[in-house]
Amino acid sequence: MNTTNFQNSPQAGYAAKRKAANTAIYIILAVLGVIWLFPIIWLILTSFDGETGAVTRSLIPTNWSFNNYIKLFVQYETDANGNEVQVAADAMQFPYMQWILNTLFVAVCSCVISTLLVLMVSYTFSRLRFKSRKTFLNMGLILGMFPGFMSMVAVYAIMKVLGLTNSLIGLIIVYSAGAGLGYQVAKGFFDTIPHALDEAAKIDGATRHQIFWQIILPLSKPIIVYTALTTFMGPWGDYIFVSYFMDQNPYGWTVARGLYEMIDNKENINEWFKPFCAGAVIIAIPITTLFLIMQRFYVGGMTGGAVKG
C-alpha cells in the first residue's frame, strides 16, 4: 500500500510530533503495565515470604522460603505430648492436593461431556434444516437469559432425589447438563465451512451421520480445542455451585472453594494467607498457560459471536 509514503511526507515538525506521540504511548503503556502486573507480582512475591501472618510489611519479602508451598501438601500439628507431628493425609484442615485432584476429575469429565453436547447442538443448528428449527432456536435464546444459579434450589432438590448431593458426579452434571445452550460460537464456526463439502459427500452416498463424523469434525479442530478449553477451565473458577452443593468436609471441595475458605475466616487468615498465595500461584500457572494458548481462538469467537448474534 502506498499510504506509507503519504504518512512520511515531509511536513514541518510532523515527524517530531509523531515521535513524541509514540514516546508518550510507550510511557503510558509501561506505566499501565506496571499497574496491571503489580498485584500479580505481589502474589508471587508473597507466596515466597518466609514470615507468617496476613500482613505484608514490604513488597519484597525479607525471608525467602518455600514453606508456604510445602504447607499446602504437608501440615503439622502439636500432639498430646507437645511434639510436632505430621497431620494424617485424611485429616488435614485444607487438603490442597485433594482439591486439585477433585477439580481435575470434574473438569476432565465435564469437558468431555460438554464438548460433545456443544458440537452436537451447534452442528445441528448450523448444517441441518428441519421443521421446528426456529422454535428450538427461540427457546434456546430464552433459556439462555435465565441467570445460571437462579434455580439452584431446584437443582439441589433434583440432586437430592438422585442421591447426588455432596458428590463430584453431581457437580459434573451441573456443569455439563446445560452445555447445549452454549452453541453460538461453535455454530458460527460451522457456518463458515462450505456446504459444497456436504453436498459432494452426499452425492457419494454418505449419510448425514457419516458426514458429521468423517467430514465436518476432522475439519473443526480449532473449534473443538476452543470448546474443550473453555469447558475445561469452567470448574477451576466456579465457586457458586461448589459452595452450595458440597458440605463442610474439605475433602469434597474444588480448588476455588478451598482457596476461598482459606482466607474467608478471620481465624484462618493469619495462618493461611501466604499458603493461599502459594496455592493460587500453583493453579494460576497451568490455567494462564491454557488461556494464552486459547486467546487467538477467543478473539475470533468473541467477535464472531458478537456480530452474528
Next chain:
Amino acid sequence: MDYLDYVQMTKGQQISYNIKSFFTGIPGAIAGFFQVVANVIKGFFGWIGNGFKGYGQRFSDGDTGTKLSYVIMGAGNMMHKQLGKGLVFLAVEVLYIMYMVNFGMTYVSKIYSDNVTITDSNGVTAVHYGVIGSNTPVYGYDDFGEKTLLNRDNLDTSNNVLLFFVVTLLITIAFFALYIANTKSAYETEQLIKAGKTPMTGIEEIKDYFDERFHVTLLTIPVLGLLAFTVVPIIFTVFIAFTNYTRERIAPGELYWWVGFQNFAEVFNTGSAEQSATFGKILSWTLIWAFFATFSNFILGIILALMINKKEIKFKAFWRTLFIITAAVPQFVTLLLMKMLLGQGTGLNAMMGTTYPFLTDATWAKCTVIIVNIWVGVPFTMLSTSGILMNIPEDLYESARIDGANAVQQFTKITFPYIFFVLTPYLISSFVGNINNFNVIYFLTGGGPESHLYYKSGETDLLVTWLYKLTVSEGDYKLAAVIGIFVFLICAIGSLIAFNMSKASKNEEEFS
C-alpha cells in the same frame, strides 16, 4: 439509516442519535421480548394445533387399524406391516399408564391439598389450605422420651411433591406429542400401502435417524439434559415464588403451601419497612454499577487496544501478553487477592502504613469495586475489540488523511463512531453481563459493608449476590425466587435489545 449517513453527522448529532436510538429502542425491545415469548407460545400451541389438525379427519378416513391406534397406540403401525414401530408406541403407552398409576397421579393430586394440620417450629398447630403434600406428621416419643416424628419415612416433603409434579407435567406433554405422532404415523402408513408402496421397515427407520432425521438423534441427549437440569428447575423456581418456602420448611413434615402473589407484594410494599426499601436500593445500585462497569471498561479497553495496535508501536505481542496475563489468572484468585491487597490491615494499607477504608466504607467500596473491575475487565475488552479495530476499512482513514485530518480527529470522527456503531450489541450484552456480575462483588466485598437499612444484604450487593445470599446463607428461597424472576426480566429485555441491534449491524455489514 446506514453507516455512511451516520458518519456524516456531527459528533453532537451522533451522540444524540445514539442516545435517542437507545431509548427509542427500549419499547421496541420490550415489545420484541413479548413478541418472542408470544412466538414461542404460538410455536408451541401451533405445534399442538398441527398435531390436532386433521385429528378427527384422520380418524374418520382411516381404516380399522388407524381407528384402533386412537385407543391402543401402535395398533395402526402393527396392522400396517410396521410391527417394530408399533411395539415401541405400545410400550410408550403402557409405560406412561404405569407411571401415572403408580407414581404420577399421587403427586398431581397432592399438589394442592386442603385441611392439612401442620405444627410449625414454635409448636403452634394449625390447619392449612392449598398445601403442597398432604400427609399429616404424627409426633410421638422415642425411647429416650424425646418428642420425635413417628411417620418420618413415608412423609411427603413439599419439595419432592412439587418436583415430581413438574416432572409429571413434562412427561405428560411428551406423551401427548407421541400419541399424536402415533395416530399420524398409523394414517400415513395406511395411505402408503393404499398407494401401493411399502412402508419403511424397522431397520430402515433406524437408519433414517442417522440420515434424514439425524437432527433428532443429535438433539435428543442435549435436550434431555436441558429439560432435566435447566427447564425443570426453572419451572420449579417460578412455582416457588408463589409459595412460602424457606429453610424452616425443609425438614420432613414441615410442608409449605401456596400463597399467591404475597411474595411479590412483600418485595415492594407489604413487607417490613427495610424489606420493601431494599429491592429499590439494590436495583438502582445494580444499574449504576452495570453502567459504570460497562462504559469504563469499554472506553479504556478501546484506548488500550488502539495504543497497542498503532502502526509504529513495537513489541505488540509483548504488550498484549502483559495485559492478558491478568485476564488469564482465574478470576476468583485475582479478586481474592485484590480483597487482601485493599483490606484494612493488609496489603497496600500495611505497606504504606495507612488505613484507607477501601472496602469497608459504603462510598469507598462502591468506587473500589468499579476501579477493580476496570483492572479485571479492560484486558478482555482490549482482546475482543482488537479484531474489530483491525477491520476498520482502511480507505476511510486514507480519505480522511487526504482531507488533512489529524490523529485525534481520525479517532473522534472515524474510529470511535465506527466502534460504537459495530459494538453496540457487544456493549449491551456486557451491560447485561455486568448486571449478573457475581464474582467481582462477591469476592471483593461480599456485598458489604453491612447496613441495617438493607434486608439480608449489604451496600454493594447486586440483585444476583442478594439472590445468592438469600439462597445459600439465609435460606429465604421464596424471596430468592422472586428476585430471580426480576433478574430474568431485566436481562431478557436487555438481551433482546442487543439481539435486535446485532441483526441491524449484520445488515450494515452486508452493505459495506
